[in-house]
Amino acid sequence: MTTQTLPNQTSTDPTLAVSESPKSGFYGTFGGAFIPEMLYPNVENLSKTYLQIIQSPDFEAAYQALLADYVGRPTPLYFSEKLSAAYRAQIFLKREDLNHTGAHKINNAIGQVLLAERLGKKRIIAETGAGQHGVATATACALRGIECVVYMGKIDVARQSPNVQRMRMLGAKVVAVESGSQTLKDATNEAIRDWISNPTDTHYVIGSVVGPHPFPDLVARFQAIISQEIRVQLQKQAGTALPNYVVACIGGGSNAAGAFYHFIKEPKVQLVGVEAAGLGIESGKTAASLAKGTLGIIHGCKTKLMQTKGGQIIEPHSISAGLDYPGIGPLHAHLFESGRGRFLSVTDEEALQAGLHLTRSEGILPALESAHALAALSKLELKREDIVVVNLSGRGDKDLNTYLENL
Known part of the structure; x- marks a missing residue:
C-alpha cells in the first residue's frame, strides 16, 4: 500500500499557538498527514474545507446552542x-x-458530527479507550440520527463495561478488537482500516489531538x-x-x-x-x-x-x-x-x-x-x-x- 503525505511546510516557531496552526498541519517538526493512498482524497477534502465550515455563522450558532442547551x-x-x-x-x-x-469528549463529538453532516457523510466511526469518546460519539449520532460504529480494544471492553453498555443502549455497534494489545492503539488501527474501506460515506470522528492533519487542529479547536x-x-x-x-x-x-x-x-x-x-x-x-x-x-x-x-x-x-x-x-x-x-x-x-x-x-x-x-x-x-x-x-x-x- 502506498503512503502519501499532504503538502507540508514545517513551522519553526517554538511559540506557535494552536489557534495559529499552519495549513501544513505541523507544530515545529511534529504533525503532518502520512496516510494510505485511498484516504488521501478524503483527508485532503477535509483539510481544505474544515475551517470554512466550522467558522461559518450557521455552524457556530448550531454548535454553541448544543453546547449550552444539550451538553x-x-x-x-x-x-x-x-x-x-x-x-x-x-x-x-x-x-x-x-x-x-x-x-470533555462530548465537546469534540458534537462538533465533528455536525461537521460530518455538512460534508454529506451518512456513517460515523470512532475509536475509544476509556469509553468516554465512544459514549460521546454514540450520543451525538443518536441525537442526529446517524449510524455509529465504535472500535474498542477487547481489554478495554472488559474494564470499561458500563460505557460499553451505554454505547449499545444509544444504538452504536461496538466492535471489540482482539489484535495486538487489545487496547486503544489497536482500536485506532481498526478504525483506520474501516475508513480505508469506506472512504466515501464515512467520517472518522477521532477523539484526541492525534492522527493526520487536520484532526489535531480540528479536535483542539472544539476543545478550546x-x-x-x-x-x-x-x-x-x-x-x-x-x-x-x-x-x-x-x-x-x-x-x-x-x-x-x-x-x-x-x-x-x-x-x-x-x-x-x-x-x-x-x-x-x-x-x-x-x-x-x-x-x-x-x-x-x-x-x-x-x-x-x-x-x-x-x-x-x-x-x-x-x-x-x-x-x-x-x-x-x-x-x-x-x-x-x-x-x-x-x-x-x-x-x-x-x-x-x-x-x-x-x-x-x-x-x-x-x-x-x-x-x-x-x-x-x-x-x-x-x-x-x-x-x-x-x-x-x-x-x-x-x-x-x-x-
Missing part, C-alpha cells in the same frame, strides 16, 4: 478548599466531569471552549484571567489541548501535562510517550512514540484506559521539545491515591485519567499565592471497579 456548558470552575489547604496554593477544578456523558471558559471564570472568581499553572492529564492529549489552548501565548502561565508512568518510567510497563519516546509516525502523524530501534511499537501500560496509548499529539510533542510545556509522569498507584483523596475530601469521584493530573500537584513547587487550574476531564463512575480492585 450543559459552561462547566463550573470550582475552588477546592480541601486541595488548596493540602497543597498550600489556590486550587481550582475545571469540572468537565459535569458535561453530558461525563467528560475549556480554556476560553477558564479565562472568563477565573477573572470573575480570582480577579485575573491568567492562572500560574494549568494542569491536565495527557494520553493523546485532547483535554490538555483544550485546557492549554488560550494560554499558549501567555508566558506567565505554566502548562503542565501529566503522562501515565504506569508501573514506573523504567519498569517497561509505562505509557509515558514523551519520557520514553522517540520521533516516529503513528496513525498518520509524526510525533513522539514508544518504539524499538527498529521502529516497532512498544506496547504501553496504564491503569487508565484513556491514557494507555504509545504516542502523543503533535502539539504536545512540540510544547515538550520547545520547552513551552512542562511534562510530568504519575504512576498507577499515585493516580489511585489521588483519586481516592479527592473522592473522600470533596465528594468528587474523578476518572482515573483525571486522577493523574491531580497526583501531579504534589510534584509542583507551589506558593500560597499561586493559582492552579486542574482540568478534571471526566467522572470516575466508569472506573469504579478498577478503583475497588486496586485500593
